Amino acid sequence: MDLEFDVVDLPEADHVEVGDEAPEFTRPLVNAEYWEDVALSDLLPDGPVLLVFTTMDGAFPATYVWNELRDRGVEEYGAQVVGVSVSSPYEHKTTIEERGIEQFTGLFSDPQNGVAEAFGVENDLDGMAGVSEPRPAVFLVEPDRTVSYAWVAEEWPEFPDYDAVEAALADL
Template sequence: MVDIGDDAPDFTVPLANGGVETFTLSDRLDEAPIVLAFFPAAFTNTCTTEMCTFRDRLANFEDVGGTVYGVSVDLPYTLNEFRDEHDLNFGLLSDERRELIEAYDVVDRWEPRDIRVAKRAVFVVDGDGTVTYAWVGDNPKQEPDYEEVHEATVDAA
């Protein structure tokens, strides 16, 4: 697993932000600290609660110059629908090829069809591309400690 002090794996994926753009982590380090909030699937109960909580607390992250991105394996068009339905005011990254969940070692397998989705996880990346905070949930219903994520963002600023 990617851990504190590691270089954050770089990646390029679709960004759902109302439209669909390309997002490359190394090109966005000026937005640091960057919070990458991995979640299993749009439109599911805990994932909706988590993303809406980040939405509601976004001002706290912006106060320290932080930028939040949700990350799931959903298609960008699904993620835009999810953003619209829940008035999410931050971008969602589509890991439709499952490259990020592999690189960050946060793969969860949903049986019986062995569907690979993201474990619920949060990483904070500073302006140098270094991971300064890493958390991976023990089960899909476990939410991150939002205050701890905020404090890690403050520390990385």
């Protein structure tokens, strides 16, 4: 297959693992109607959270991930589906509309990439001093903040095993 881009190995990541406590954070959470500052712990009383880290909105990996999760109807398993990226609330509003993901809980805006750093999934962008974004990653966070599923990309681009994500959700 002739790809129009290079597949790149990412450096090892010291990321949150299954059984770890998910780091607490507060960021603007954008949904189809508005955005407001929300903590991860604010969501957990309503059930598990499928926390999906993606590249910036509009980049093909993020587009592909949101299309796949939407088409699979992962919200029907009972977990809240929540994204995290460096994109602004304005960009997230556009992504929610364009990708047709209004049924998901929302997308956290994390322009300084602090949430990705806390989860150990930050990815420094080559040739750009001080610029990073999350590497693709998926964490299923239980209401007690325990991580019960974790997947983190080891190369770019790389996508989650969506069947494994669904299996983790089915075990809820």
